[in-house]
Amino acid sequence: MTASAEPLIELRRVSRSYGDGAARVVALDDVSLSLEAGVFAAFMGPSGSGKSTLLNIISGIDCASAGEVRVGGRRIDRMNEDELARWRARHVGLVFQSFNLVPVLSALENVALPLLLFDLSGEERRRRAALALGIVGLGERLEHRPSQLSGGEQQRVAIARALITDPELVVADEPTGNLDAKSAEAVLDLLRELRARLGKTIVMVTHDPRALRWVDRSFHLDKGRLLSGAAAEQAARALRAVADAASQAVGAGAALGRA
Numbered sequence: 129m130t131a132s133a134e135p136l137i138e139l140r141r142v143s144r145s146y147g148d149g150a151a152r153v154v155a156l157d158d159v160s161l162s163l164e165a166g167v168f169a170a171f172m173g174p175s176g177s178g179k180s181t182l183l184n185i186i187s188g189i190d191c192a193s194a195g196e197v198r199v200g201g202r203r204i205d206r207m208n209e210d211e212l213a214r215w216r217a218r219h220v221g222l223v224f225q226s227f228n229l230v231p232v233l234s235a236l237e238n239v240a241l242p243l244l245l246f247d248l249s250g251e252e253r254r255r256r257a258a259l260a261l262g263i264v265g266l267g268e269r270l271e272h273r274p275s276q277l278s279g280g281e282q283q284r285v286a287i288a289r290a291l292i293t294d295p296e297l298v299v300a301d302e303p304t305g306n307l308d309a310k311s312a313e314a315v316l317d318l319l320r321e322l323r324a325r326l327g328k329t330i331v332m333v334t335h336d337p338r339a340l341r342w343v344d345r346s347f348h349l350d351k352g353r354l355l356s357g358a359a360a361e362q363a364a365r366a367l368r369a370v371a372d373a374a375s376q377a378v379g380a381g382a383a384l385g386r387a
């Protein structure tokens with residue numbers, strides 16, 4: 129099979145508004161973008177700028193009010209709810225800020241959950257879940273419940289669950305938002321590794337300017353609009369300056385600690 133030049137994700141003039149009349153909120157305003165397969169990308173921007181809305185539209189959790197949404201060459205904006213749910217189950221892995229693990233289930237059972245939609249034996253589901261937990265470095269913690277794992281470990285379980293159906297696209301909304309700096313870096317390392325080792329396309333929403341060091345591409349939103357050209361570069365530069373200042377402060381703190 130020859131490599132396709134078609135992007136994995138393509139949005140044309142996508143808008144999303146909520147409510148009517150005076151209460152109308154335009155969450156996304158005429159956004160067009162394309163993203164090639166096998167890339168780790170970040171959506172960045174202030175609170176309320178439309179990052180989650182954009183991610184939800186790409187992953188088929190939400191629907192655009194206008195415009196075209198193509199993922200893997202398919203017009204997902206034309207699918208009805210059932211078609212979207214079936215498409216999502218096979219093609220998209222979801223990772224959330226708050227992990228969304230089932231507390232009464234073990235790590236292995238949590239990871240195996242999405243496979244219930246597929247015609248597989250219980251033994252095969254467990255085998256695949258153990259494999260996915262091995263990929264995220266938790267092969268030794270299969271029987272632990274979420275409460276017996278650290279935040280960073282819980283997020284790695286959630287990432288294993290996102291991988292279990294072998295989707296081409298993994299989307300993550302603030303995956304490091306509930307984690308300390310060290311666990312956040314481990315999660316970013318892991319996401320980058322999924323791209324490098326498994327060829328996944330990863331799209332992440334983040335507030336964390338340090339994440340720019342991990343991603344291949346960043347998209348910058350402001351008030352529902354995607355910045356481009358000089359405005360996007362300026363936004364990226366400003367975030368890098370914040371990240372550099374933060375890492376210098378950490379360095380200075382460590383030096384003080386040694387003094």
Ligand SMILES: Nc1ncnc2c1ncn2[C@@H]1O[C@H](COP(=O)(O)OP(=O)(O)OP(=O)(O)O)[C@@H](O)[C@H]1O
Nearest residue numbers: 146147153154155174175176177178179180181182
């Ligand atoms: N279901 C909804 N009903 C009404 N307004 C909504 C709804 N979902 C989002 N919005 C509005 O759309 C805008 C964009 O929201 P969105 O959640 O995409 O922002 P965000 O960039 O992800 O912000 P944050 O960084 O705070 O998560 C906001 O003004 C929000 O209030």
Ligand SMILES: [Mg+2]
Nearest residue numbers: 179180181333
């Ligand atoms: Mg959000």
